[in-house]
Every structure is written in C-alpha cells, then in structure tokens.
Amino acid sequence: MSKQRAFANTPAAVARARRFVAHELADAPSEVVEEIEIMVSELATNCVRHTVTDFTVSVERSDREILVEVTDSGGGMPTVRRPEPSEPSGRGLRIVQELADSFGVRELRGSPGKTVWFVVGLDESMGSASGTQSATRDFSQPRSRRGAGGGSRLRGGRPSDNTVTPEARARRDRRRRADSLLRLP
Amino acid sequence: MIRLGSDDEIDDSGASVGSAEVTVDGAGIAVIKLSGEIDMSNVDSLRDVIEPVVQETHDRVDFDLGALAFMDSSGIALLLRVAAKAGSVHLRGPSALVRRMIEATGLSDVLFIDP
Numbered sequence: 001m002s003k004q005r006a007f008a009n010t011p012a013a014v015a016r017a018r019r020f021v022a023h024e025l026a027d028a029p030s031e032v033v034e035e036i037e038i039m040v041s042e043l044a045t046n047c048v049r050h051t052v053t054d055f056t057v058s059v060e061r062s063d064r065e066i067l068v069e070v071t072d073s074g075g076g077m078p079t080v081r082r083p084e085p086s087e088p089s090g091r092g093l094r095i096v097q098e099l100a101d102s103f104g105v106r107e108l109r110g111s112p113g114k115t116v117w118f119v120v121g122l123d124e125s126m127g128s129a130s131g132t133q134s135a136t137r138d139f140s141q142p143r144s145r146r147g148a149g150g151g152s153r154l155r156g157g158r159p160s161d162n163t164v165t166p167e168a169r170a171r172r173d174r175r176r177r178a179d180s181l182l183r184l185p
Numbered sequence: 186m187i188r189l190g191s192d193d194e195i196d197d198s199g200a201s202v203g204s205a206e207v208t209v210d211g212a213g214i215a216v217i218k219l220s221g222e223i224d225m226s227n228v229d230s231l232r233d234v235i236e237p238v239v240q241e242t243h244d245r246v247d248f249d250l251g252a253l254a255f256m257d258s259s260g261i262a263l264l265l266r267v268a269a270k271a272g273s274v275h276l277r278g279p280s281a282l283v284r285r286m287i288e289a290t291g292l293s294d295v296l297f298i299d300p
Contacts, residue, residue, distance in 0.1 A: 010199065011199075011200060011224075011225050011226035012198065012199025012200055012201075012226050014201075014224045014225055014226055015199075015201045015222065015224060015226060016199075018224075018255070034282055035282065037255065038255075038257050038282060038286070041224055041255075041257040042257055042258055045224065045225045045257065045258075045259065048225065049225070082290075082291065085265060085268070085291075085292055085294075085295040086265075086269065087265075088261075088262035088263075088265045088266050088269075089258070089259075089262050091258045091261060091262075091286075091290045092257075092258050094289065094290055095257070095258055095286050095289065095290065097289075098285065098286070098289035099282075099285075
C-alpha cells in the first residue's frame with residue numbers, strides 16, 4: 001500500500017498531514033500511529049516554517065514496516081539539533097530520531113528540494129491485518145544504518161532480506177546514500 | 186478560573202483547536218490545563234493568552250496535560266517559553282509520548298515531570 005497527498009504551505013496543513021497518515025494507517029497499532037503522527041507533524045512543520053511551496057506526504061506499508069516520506073522543494077538540509085533549554089524551537093528532527101527506527105534525508109535530483117523519510121517497524125505479532133497482501137514491497141534496510149548517530153532503539157529482529165526486489169534494493173541503496181547527507185552538530 | 190482558547194470543533198482558519206484553563210490551587214500554584222491539540226497552527230494564540238497570566242502571577246506554574254490529545258515540539262516550545270518566565274514548570278499527567286519527547290530532548294531538568 002502506498003498513498004501520497006500534497007498539502008498547501010499553510011499552518012493548518014500540519015494537522016491535515018497528521019490526519020492523512022492516521023487515516024491511511026487506521027488498522028495499524030494505535031501506539032505506532034501516535035508516534036507517526038508526531039513525526040509527520042514535526043516534518044510538516046519544518047516544511048511550512050522553512051519553505052514556501054507545497055509539500056507532499058507519502059505513506060507506504062509492508063507487513064513489517066511503515067515508511068513515511070515528506071518531500072518539499074525548499075533549499076537547505078534539515079539537521080538534528082540539540083538546542084539549549086533557553087531556545088524554544090529546533091527539536092523536531094531530534095524527536096524524529098528518537099521515535100523512528102531509522103530516518104534520513106535525500107536531495108531531489110534535478111530540482112531543488114529534499115525528502116525526509118522515516119521507517120517504523122511493526123512487531124511481527126502486529127503484522128498487517130490484511131495478511132493476504134504478500135505483494136507489498138519490502139523497503140527494509142539494515143538496522144546498522146539506522147538513524148544518524150544512535151539514539152533510536154531497535155524494535156524487533158531483522159528478518160532476512162532474501163525476497164528483496166530490485167526496486168526495493170534500489171530504494172534501500174538510495175536511502176543508504178541519503179543517510180550520509182544528514183549533518184550532525 | 187480563566188478560560189482561554191476555544192472548544193469549537195471547527196475552526197474557520199483551519200488551525201488546530203486547543204484550549205487552556207487556568208486555575209490557582211490551594212498552594213498558590215497556577216495550574217494551566219491544556220486540552221485538544223497543540224501544533225504550530227495554534228501555539229502562538231495559546232501563548233498569547235497564557236503568558237500574561239504567568240507574568241502577573243506565580244513562581245511555579247503547573248501544566249495539566251492529562252486531557253491533551255496531541256502535542257508536538259511546538260507544544261514543547263510553549264512550555265519552555267513559560268518556563269523562561271516562571272520560577273519553575275511542572276507537568277502533570279503527560280502521556281508516555283510527551284514524556285519521551287521531553288526526556289529525549291534533554292529537558293527533564295527544566296520541565297519537571299510530576300510522578
């Protein structure tokens with residue numbers, strides 16, 4: 001399952017983006033959806049604060065993981081920051097780093113902009129309610145590439161990847177490269 | 186009790202709907218009960234009504250988060266702005282996720298989580 005939606009660059013779009021992913025993940029465990037809503041809210045907020053164009057949110061779910069991507073056409077790359085308490089803002093990506101099993105940023109090719117993505121694993125006991133969707137793609141990636149410098153936690157084991165399609169492998173490789181774009185203070 | 190914000194289900198501006206209720210408990214602590222959702226679309230309006238209350242009162246401000254349906258880092262920013270003015274800020278009834286966000290961002294020494 002993969003769904004994508006575009007949102008106008010307005011503050012109200014932040015909540016709309018949350019509702020979109022929550023709707024698309026209605027049958028996922030509620031605690032996972034709540035984490036994803038926070039992360040989507042953080043990434044959508046960054047789009048609205050730092051760019052002037054529309055942004056898109058896509059949700060893709062396999063039996064084992066949920067991938068969310070937020071794409072905008074603004075310049076600059078987001079960074080994980082650790083601001084002092086006297087600084088009210090600047091914690092969005094740090095929170096994504098905490099809540100996601102892995103995340104990263106990749107620049108768009110041929111046009112300005114970037115995609116910030118994150119993956120949340122589903123415990124095997126909570127696999128897709130529609131277990132017949134064996135055709136869903138595996139967009140998994142090695143846990144050793146998780147996040148940017150630790151901080152997030154392992155969730156469940158890493159199943160073997162012997163069924164990865166070429167397309168999924170290409171996506172994974174893109175993400176491996178993208179991880180290297182993350183800048184840390 | 187001072188009631189701030191709005192409980193309307195539909196906000197014409199499309200902003201998220203959150204509200205704040207301010208009371209003073211028996212110990213003289215200002216208790217601000219937040220409910221609804223807090224994100225970048227409504228955090229400034231909430232701040233505009235909360236900050237004057239904080240300025241004219243109390244060394245310690247408690248936020249009651251037990252009825253809060255959603256809060257992202259915009260909500261944390263709101264709490265930090267109040268903490269910068271008040272003597273101390275305590276949080277009552279934060280969800281496990283809010284607690285995790287505060288701990289992960291190293292703010293446990295500024296936004297005290299009451300047991």
